[in-house]
Amino acid sequence: MAKTTKKTAGSMTTVKVYTTPTCPWCKKTKEFLKENKIPFKELNVASDEKARDAMIEKSGQMGVPVVEIGKKIIVGYDPAGIKKALAK
Numbered sequence: 425m426a427k428t429t430k431k432t433a434g435s436m437t438t439v440k441v442y443t444t445p446t447c448p449w450c451k452k453t454k455e456f457l458k459e460n461k462i463p464f465k466e467l468n469v470a471s472d473e474k475a476r477d478a479m480i481e482k483s484g485q486m487g488v489p490v491v492e493i494g495k496k497i498i499v500g501y502d503p504a505g506i507k508k509a510l511a512k
Contacts (some may be wrong), residue, residue: 437510439464442479442490449501450489456503462510 439457441464443450457464467475469488483490483497491498492508 437494438492439510440467440492441465442467442469442475442483442488442492444468444470444488445489452501453489453491453506456501456506460507462506 426459431445439462441450441453441457443454443466443504445468467479469476469479476483479488479490480486482492483499485499487499489499489501491502491509493506494512496509498505498509
């Protein structure tokens with residue numbers, strides 16, 4: 425089931441995180457987003473076939489996490505990349 429955090433006022437960029445339940449880097453990515461109060465939608469690619477197909481199509485990767493910020497795709501745990509993508 426997809427999980428959505430609350431949207432903060434003024435937040436217009438959609439952040440999606442493609443994850444699996446057993447991925448430690450996915451957990452670190454979600455912790456980073458929560459700690460920085462960045463709203464995101466989690467998509468579990470282990471149980472959501474449409475999300476898995478979308479992730480592979482967008483990133484060319486089968487590994488997780490994949491973070492989608494607007495049109496920017498970030499593969500793996502990359503806090504600096506997330507901050508840079510959100511700053512644009």
